[in-house]
Structures are given as C-alpha cells and as structure tokens.
Amino acid sequence: MRRLHLSVAVLLITSPLINSFAQTKTIAERLGYPPDSKLLIIHADDLAVAHSEDAASFDALDKHAATSASIMVPCPWLNEVAAYAKQHPDADLGLHLTLTSEWKTYRWGPVESKDKVPSLLDPSGSFWPDTNQHNLKPEEVEREIRAQIELAASMGIHPTHLDSHMGVLFSRPDLFAVYVKVAHEYKLPFLAVRSADAPKELLAMLSDRDLILDSIVMADPKVDSSNWKAFYANAIKNLKPGVTEIIVHLGHDDAELQAVMVDHPDYGAAWRQRDYNVVTSPEFKKALQDNQVILIKWNDLKKLLN
Amino acid sequence: MRRLHLSVAVLLITSPLINSFAQTKTIAERLGYPPDSKLLIIHADDLAVAHSEDAASFDALDKHAATSASIMVPCPWLNEVAAYAKQHPDADLGLHLTLTSEWKTYRWGPVESKDKVPSLLDPSGSFWPDTNQHNLKPEEVEREIRAQIELAASMGIHPTHLDSHMGVLFSRPDLFAVYVKVAHEYKLPFLAVRSADAPKELLAMLSDRDLILDSIVMADPKVDSSNWKAFYANAIKNLKPGVTEIIVHLGHDDAELQAVMVDHPDYGAAWRQRDYNVVTSPEFKKALQDNQVILIKWNDLKKLLN
Numbered sequence: 001m002r003r004l005h006l007s008v009a010v011l012l013i014t015s016p017l018i019n020s021f022a023q024t025k026t027i028a029e030r031l032g033y034p035p036d037s038k039l040l041i042i043h044a045d046d047l048a049v050a051h052s053e054d055a056a057s058f059d060a061l062d063k064h065a066a067t068s069a070s071i072m073v074p075c076p077w078l079n080e081v082a083a084y085a086k087q088h089p090d091a092d093l094g095l096h097l098t099l100t101s102e103w104k105t106y107r108w109g110p111v112e113s114k115d116k117v118p119s120l121l122d123p124s125g126s127f128w129p130d131t132n133q134h135n136l137k138p139e140e141v142e143r144e145i146r147a148q149i150e151l152a153a154s155m156g157i158h159p160t161h162l163d164s165h166m167g168v169l170f171s172r173p174d175l176f177a178v179y180v181k182v183a184h185e186y187k188l189p190f191l192a193v194r195s196a197d198a199p200k201e202l203l204a205m206l207s208d209r210d211l212i213l214d215s216i217v218m219a220d221p222k223v224d225s226s227n228w229k230a231f232y233a234n235a236i237k238n239l240k241p242g243v244t245e246i247i248v249h250l251g252h253d254d255a256e257l258q259a260v261m262v263d264h265p266d267y268g269a270a271w272r273q274r275d276y277n278v279v280t281s282p283e284f285k286k287a288l289q290d291n292q293v294i295l296i297k298w299n300d301l302k303k304l305l306n
Numbered sequence: 307m308r309r310l311h312l313s314v315a316v317l318l319i320t321s322p323l324i325n326s327f328a329q330t331k332t333i334a335e336r337l338g339y340p341p342d343s344k345l346l347i348i349h350a351d352d353l354a355v356a357h358s359e360d361a362a363s364f365d366a367l368d369k370h371a372a373t374s375a376s377i378m379v380p381c382p383w384l385n386e387v388a389a390y391a392k393q394h395p396d397a398d399l400g401l402h403l404t405l406t407s408e409w410k411t412y413r414w415g416p417v418e419s420k421d422k423v424p425s426l427l428d429p430s431g432s433f434w435p436d437t438n439q440h441n442l443k444p445e446e447v448e449r450e451i452r453a454q455i456e457l458a459a460s461m462g463i464h465p466t467h468l469d470s471h472m473g474v475l476f477s478r479p480d481l482f483a484v485y486v487k488v489a490h491e492y493k494l495p496f497l498a499v500r501s502a503d504a505p506k507e508l509l510a511m512l513s514d515r516d517l518i519l520d521s522i523v524m525a526d527p528k529v530d531s532s533n534w535k536a537f538y539a540n541a542i543k544n545l546k547p548g549v550t551e552i553i554v555h556l557g558h559d560d561a562e563l564q565a566v567m568v569d570h571p572d573y574g575a576a577w578r579q580r581d582y583n584v585v586t587s588p589e590f591k592k593a594l595q596d597n598q599v600i601l602i603k604w605n606d607l608k609k610l611l612n
Binding site: 107 | 356357358361383384385386389411412413414417419420421422429430431457460461558561562565
C-alpha cells in the first residue's frame with residue numbers, strides 16, 4: 001500500500017460559527033497592517049529529519065527565503081537543529097509534533113519510554129510508518145507530545161508554534177483535542193486553517209483567542225515536476241487577503257536524502273531540492289514583491305497571544 | 307573533554323592459564339588449515355550508523371574487501387542494513403552491541419523502553435556520549451543488549467558474532483560477564499583477544515570452548531593520515547600465525563558523514579574514506595596474497611561452536 005506523506009493532511013477547519021466568538025479585528029489589523037493585507041508565512045517542515053534537510057532549511061532561513069520552520073523532535077538530527085537555534089535566537093522555529101516514522105530505510109521512535117506509549121509503536125519499536133491510526137490512544141499521544149515539547153525546551157529550543165507531522169493530530173477529534181489542549185497550556189499558536197465545513201465537535205475545542213489561518217498552500221503529487229515554479233508563482237499571484245502559510249519541504253537531492261526517501265518520489269529528495277530551488281530563486285522573491293505580499297513569522301502570531 | 311572513540315578500547319585479554327583448558331588444536335587446525343596459518347578477518351564496524359557508512363561497507367563486503375562487519379542495532383539506518391542482510395544471506399554480519407551515542411549533531415537511544423534502562427541514558431534520553439561508564443547497571447546493560455539481539459532477529463538478521471561498540475562491554479568485569487553470558491546463551495562467538503596479562507576475574511568467565519583471537523589491528527589517532535597505506539601494509543607484513551582481526555571503519559567523506567562526525571577528525575569522515583580506500587585497493591589485495599594470508603569470516607568460527 002502506498003504510504004502517504006501528509007504534512008498537513010487534514011487541517012482543522014473552522015466554520016463561520018467560530019467567528020462570532022472571535023476578535024473583531026483581523027490578524028492583519030492586530031499586527032498593524034491594513035485589513036486587506038496579504039500576510040504570508042513561508043514554512044519549512046521536517047527539520048531534524050536528516051542533515052540534508054537541515055542544511056537546506058537553515059540556508060533558506062538564513063536568506064529569509066523561509067520565514068519559519070518546524071522541528072521533528074524525535075529525529076536523529078535534533079542536536080544539529082538545537083545548535084542552530086542557539087546560534088540564531090531570532091530563527092522562527094516551532095515543533096512539528098511527530099507520531100510517524102514513514103521512510104523505509106531510516107526510522108525513529110518516541111521520546112517517551114516505549115512502554116508508556118505502546119499504541120504509537122510498530123512491532124520494531126519505531127513509530128508507525130503511516131497515518132492509518134492503528135488505534136493510537138489519545139492519552140499516549142498526549143504523553144508523547146508533552147515529552148517532545150519538554151525535550152526541546154531542555155535543549156534550549158523555545159518554540160514559536162506547534163504543528164503536526166503528516167497531519168496525525170488533525171485526523172481525529174480526540175487527537176485534535178489533545179493538540180489544542182497542550183498548545184493552550186504552553187501558550188503557543190498552532191496550525192489550524194479556516195474553512196466552511198468544520199465538524200462542530202472540533203469547533204467546540206477552540207477558543208476565540210486562537211489564531212486561525214485563512215489558507216494553506218502546499219505542493220502535492222498532482223503537481224508535475226516541470227510545473228514546480230509555475231505552481232508557486234500561481235499560488236503567490238492568487239493569494240487572498242488574510243494569513244496564508246506556504247508549506248515547503250527543503251532538502252538537497254544528495255546521497256543521504258535519496259537513501260532516506262528511496263522508492264518514494266512524492267516528498268522525496270528531488271522534490272525537496274525543487275522546493276529549495278524555488279523558494280531561494282530571485283523569481284520567487286520578485287513575485288512576492290510584485291504581489292505586495294507581507295512576510296510574517298509564527299512569532300508575530302505568538303506575540304498576539306501573550 | 308575529548309570524546310574517545312574506542313571501538314575496541316579494552317579488549318579482553320586471556321592468559322596462558324586459559325590455554326590449559328582450551329582445545330588442544332588451534333583454530334586454524336580446527337578449520338582445516340596448517341597450524342602456522344595466518345588467518346585474517348577484515349571487519350567493518352558501525353553498520354547502520356549512517357547511510358554513508360552502510361554504502362561504503364556494503365560495497366567493501368560485495369567486493370570481498372571486507373570479510374565481515376557488525377551492526378549497531380539502535381541506530382537509525384538499521385532497516386537499510388536489514389534489507390541488505392536479507393538480499394545477501396551469505397554476508398557475515400554480527401552485532402556491534404551499542405551502549406553509547408558519541409556524535410554531537412546526531413544521536414540515538416536504546417532499543418529497550420527508556421524507563422527500563424535509565425543508567426544507560428544521558429539527560430536527553432540518548433545513550434551517554436562517552437565511555438566514562440556513568441554507573442551503568444549491569445542488569446540494565448543485559449536488558450538492552452538482549453533487546454538489541456531480539457530486535458535484529460525479528461528483522462531477519464541472523465548474526466554471526468557479537469562485539470562491543472567503543473569497547474564498553476570490555477571495560478568492566480561485570481559488563482564483560484553480561485557479554486559472555488549472553489553470547490554463550492545465543493551460541494554466538496564474540497570478540498575477545500589473547501594476551502598475557504589478563505585479570506583472573508575475567509578469565510573465570512570464559513569457557514574452554516570460547517574462540518579467542520590472537521591479535522587485533524586497528525588504526526588509531528597516532529597514525530598520520532599520510533601513512534595510512536603504510537600502516538596497513540606493515541600490519542599485513544607483520545601478521546603472525548593465528549587469528550587476527552583488522553578492524554576498519556568504512557565510509558564516504560561526504561556531506562552526511564562530515565556532519566555526523568563534525569569537529570571530530572579521529573574516526574571521522576575522512577578517516578573512514580581512507581580506510582575504505584585502503585581495503586578496496588589493489589595494493590592491499592596484493593599484500594594479502596604476497597603474505598599468504600587466509601581470509602576467514604566470523605561464520606567460520608561460529609560453525610566450530612555448533
């Protein structure tokens with residue numbers, strides 16, 4: 001069966017109902033911009049998964065080609081990212097809460113003790129490779145994501161936001177409830193996106209102080225590799241007023257990443273090189289300028305919470 | 307403090323006493339060779355630590371430039387090695403029992419549940435980075451090395467032998483006792499080397515059926531990089547009758563391995579490239595032939611046990 005790589009597979013969805021509770025000012029206004037501003041977070045997922053991913057993402061952050069990124073705390077290269085975070089206190093780094101280990105040659109497991117989170121583990125003791133849920137127990141999910149946040153903190157990482165690797169925490173109301181509860185407790189903004197058809201049970205979990213994004217853009221396997229630049233150029237051209245996040249996966253198409261992602265061209269090494277090439281290109285920068293896009297970070301949103 | 311990388315830091319040492327219990331025939335004779343034969347295992351350590359290490363080691367095994375290798379079961383690339391083992395059932399693969407996580411950017415932890423092996427873990431939940439022992443509890447060491455052996459077996463790896471990453475299991479009598487007990491139980495030969503000055507408490511742990519090697523050769527930081535070929539050429543020239551193991555660390559000097567081993571030239575990426583270059587060179591092959599060296603595998607020794 002084809003593995004799915006769903007960085008934001010099922011995003012939370014809010015209905016107009018939530019707006020009745022919400023702040024009357026838009027996020028743009030609260031940040032001091034005109035109400036029809038097009039605000040954009042350019043977000044690199046999957047830091048710590050591989051050196052190649054880290055190197056490309058750090059480079060994009062350093063060049064301000066990405067404004068924000070999130071870290072997979074259980075992954076082997078966490079120390080490399082923690083060192084970068086210490087050296088770059090202004091880098092906008094969140095936690096990409098991780099409950100899957102999806103590549104076939106290269107695996108990782110929980111931060112928690114394995115016998116405290118057995119429902120999260122495959123028979124080898126790594127996280128499950130897919131998002132088929134496997135009866136993940138919400139109390140074990142909560143234990144594990146708290147352990148990830150605490151480990152990051154102990155290593156000097158001060159996250160600006162939370163999101164969910166492969167969308168696992170968006171996939172069930174009970175897991176979404178854990179995500180929202182923990183984010184509220186740590187006073188961190190979290191990825192959630194406005195939409196018209198939200199299940200009411202999810203809405204009930206949100207507070208009127210939660211900062212809901214207006215849209216998400218992410219390349220998916222339907223985008224042909226020859227159309228990569230055009231896909232992003234169109235996305236920029238079609239940005240609407242409000243807060244959008246473009247989610248990219250940055251890496252170099254090198255021996256390490258090719259081996260991690262072997263036999264999996266979707267979100268594979270060449271894919272990540274294409275994403276890196278686009279976001280660091282002069283054409284992409286010019287498209288942002290031509291379309292009056294205002295780049296923001298998750299930390300801008302975090303300041304609205306505190 | 308400088309980290310030590312001691313693949314065979316403190317090898318077990320046996321005294322002439324042990325010989326009085328031993329088989330009257332030498333290993334060479336038991337394998338059907340003349341008693342004065344120079345038998346050699348060319349052994350690649352550290353499989354599964356990184357893709358670069360795996361790629362170089364698999365290549366050397368495929369070319370018969372290395373006769374044997376051992377696997378770090380807790381490391382992220384275990385699945386890559388397990389796939390190789392399945393595709394190469396004759397590959398001579400042992401387990402490099404691992405109780406340290408010594409690189410600063412890139413870490414791994416236990417196979418066992420963390421709460422069952424707390425003395426093995428640093429504050430981040432990875433293995434300790436060094437061999438300073440940190441009051442490792444022998445019962446936790448036993449639990450962890452049994453978990454490593456069982457995980458390897460569950461993934462279709464049938465080990466030919468056991469040895470110890472950075473020599474942790476050779477460093478204390480109580481840990482050595484665990485190593486010997488577990489090896490005996492699994493009927494696996496294990497790395498131990500003959501010497502004249504063995505502590506009697508270690509000798510008491512050995513059986514007269516144990517297969518003791520006569521010497522070990524391994525490059526160390528005293529070998530200048532410009533003398534790499536000469537170091538190995540001399541080692542081959544000076545081989546004595548009996549069983550010797552040359553321990554090498556094979557890798558490519560590429561972005562991944564440079565990042566794993568950053569700031570650590572000893573046993574670093576360039577070091578591993580040099581080892582790879584030597585063992586795969588025509589000169590090395592010729593030196594083996596010129597010196598009438600007989601290449602053997604750990605599986606040859608394993609057959610003597612069963």
